[in-house]
Amino acid sequence: MQFETISETQISKTKQLFTVHSPLIHCMTNDVVQTFTANILLAIGCSPAMVIEPEEAEQFAAIADGVLINVGTLTSDRQSAMRLAVYSARHAQKPWVLDPVAVGTLQFRTQFCRELLKLNPTAIRGNASEIMALAGSSQGGRGVDSLNTPNDALPAAQALAREVNTMIVISGEVDYVTDGHRTIAITGGHPIMTRVVGTGCGLSAAVTAACALPGDRLLNIANTCAIMKQAGEIAKRNCRGTGSFIPEFLDALSQ
Amino acid sequence: MQFETISETQISKTKQLFTVHSPLIHCMTNDVVQTFTANILLAIGCSPAMVIEPEEAEQFAAIADGVLINVGTLTSDRQSAMRLAVYSARHAQKPWVLDPVAVGTLQFRTQFCRELLKLNPTAIRGNASEIMALAGSSQGGRGVDSLNTPNDALPAAQALAREVNTMIVISGEVDYVTDGHRTIAITGGHPIMTRVVGTGCGLSAAVTAACALPGDRLLNIANTCAIMKQAGEIAKRNCRGTGSFIPEFLDALSQ
């Protein structure tokens, strides 16, 4: 299979777009990654805001430049608020992104993710097991960990992207970004990124911001994956363990 | 206009009061800044506790030395618990502080903040847009970001402070602390502080602790603003980006 690749020039251009446009991102995300997600968006020059009360979520989704829906610690209250936010974003023609954390194994979120799929998310970001479970081709991972490789998930991702008219990011050792017609492969990064909570969820937030940028959306998303992978490599070189990886990663993103 | 200023000796005295009295602060704050808020209070020698269940919040507000109400991720459940905590703090004559995050734009929290205003918060801490929106003189900021300068907000803050009999902190490039009669100006700090989530919310928690100290309350609040700004300057000098700013900031506060 033939994949598009990306150049350093293109990556730099997306970096610059983040700081010039500074998209305001409405994050409806899980309890575990709230701070890290906000700091990742701030580091790349975007403006995060977490708004969760149903009426406010509906109102804010139309004001913000993009909405992130991450089902990591879904509850029925949050589900109601997320639904309103998605309807509102669609009505206001704002992009919204689904992060289907641990979909497959857990029934409540799996049902909700399938419901959201019908509302045509602008983009979806998950690990290989999550994307396969969302596409109905596997049972999901072990908790939040993937049991499959991005290569395993690519055919299902491409088919699902065409079916739902969305862009899908499978993140892992190689990230694939596909709309079902074009597929971009992004190499790099480091396994230590899976030993720090929130790097995947943070990528989903950054992908939401990428969807709010002008220009080639698939390319902006791919460049965002590259920005995160490169920051992970720099942080890995400078850190002495998973603890110092965190500030080093944000430092690399913010420079 | 003539502003009071503060001396290093005064700032040191407030620092010492924090460690001697170690006020126990009941934080009802947003999902994004819980950890950072707790670590900021611990770093300056105070004792944080987050208690949110309505009955417990009511009970704990009377036990703690001060209560922080931050509406960043307000929900109707939290609103009920916050109401009970405020009633309880007032009844027990304990100080309580309002942080009206993103007030103005979002209706649910705006209505709640106006309700709380009538209950005479001991102090209020917000950015310029938030203070202006609370006073009814603007529509609020862009998400959690201010679109105004502290100078823009000062007349409205002074009028509101007199009307509600409270002390208001407008934080920004210059912080102003006013009770409507006296106004203290605090310079310093660094713009990087706005690129790390929770520095403003953390200041509100520290201001709550300042309200629990003996002595000149307006001065203790102003000194607390200075303590945070100085820690921000030290952290900026020692950090290599927004990531390492965070541990450096807490290190500076804890030394």
Place this chain on the structure above:
Amino acid sequence: MQFETISETQISKTKQLFTVHSPLIHCMTNDVVQTFTANILLAIGCSPAMVIEPEEAEQFAAIADGVLINVGTLTSDRQSAMRLAVYSARHAQKPWVLDPVAVGTLQFRTQFCRELLKLNPTAIRGNASEIMALAGSSQGGRGVDSLNTPNDALPAAQALAREVNTMIVISGEVDYVTDGHRTIAITGGHPIMTRVVGTGCGLSAAVTAACALPGDRLLNIANTCAIMKQAGEIAKRNCRGTGSFIPEFLDALSQ
């Protein structure tokens, strides 16, 4: 009284068991320590997942290798989900651990902790005041801070451990781990650990993981206490305040 002690060889063995078995830990914990808890588990080689919706919590507790119940920011919704998770863990014969944060003073959580006691937690981890309050021999601490020493709490802990057939960790200057018959004492650590939010809650998560390991459970729990204390000592030596303590602590755990 005669206490067992542990050797470096034993501690190393438990460390190795964490990385070999990588237990999947279902954390139902408080709002303040979610990220730090996840990063602590990841640092020692375990796999954390936070699942809180009642149906999902019930389902996941049977899949995971252990369940942590921490009542720090208990609400009635979370109480319902925790109950289902505990029933499910018991039914599936999976270990579950109670962290009775601030039990004693606050009535809602105190009642719930007493209810959970009757369900025979595999282990309980608290500070001295919490363990004494749980055993009914004191009124609890000051917020989340202990007003007693581990020595004060040991007789009550030993009696409670026998009564409920559980293992109890009293953490403090010395940690005691007891099943009411054997008692292991773990020295070390540093007071700075009480000035960073979440070291105690993180220990409870690690203790949950220890309960999921093969071998002598009491010894694995004690070794886990030692692993945390030793990481605290290393971090204290390398840090410049409470801020840099956090990444240094995780670095020490992850190495």
